[in-house]
Amino acid sequence: xxxxxxxxxxxxxxxxxxxxxxxxxxxxxxxxxxxxxxxxxxxxxxxxxxxxxxxxxxxxxxxxxxxxxxxxxx
Numbered sequence: 702x703x704x705x706x707x708x709x710x711x712x713x714x715x716x717x718x719x720x721x722x723x724x725x726x727x728x729x730x731x732x733x734x735x736x737x738x739x740x741x742x743x744x745x746x747x748x749x750x751x752x753x754x755x756x757x758x759x760x761x762x763x764x765x766x767x768x769x770x771x772x773x774x775x
Contacts, residue, residue, distance in 0.1 A: 723763040728752055731759070 728734040734752035739745035756762075 720763055724756075727759075727763065728756060732756060 732752045732755045739748065
């Protein structure tokens with residue numbers, strides 16, 4: 702990839718990509734949240750809902766700490 706200047710907003714989005722990838726990895730590995738061929742839409746939705754509810758009760762959620770002086774919005 703060539704070196705080029707990118708806007709600050711894109712840098713912030715790139716920083717959050719790691720967080721999104723780690724949450725996706727956590728959902729697939731710990732909560733068995735993966736795509737399978739469901740026979741009904743209701744079964745697929747209940748599988749997604751169960752995975753997200755289990756994630757809400759998980760104690761060690763990944764997070765990003767952004768210093769106050771580097772925040773875009775006060």
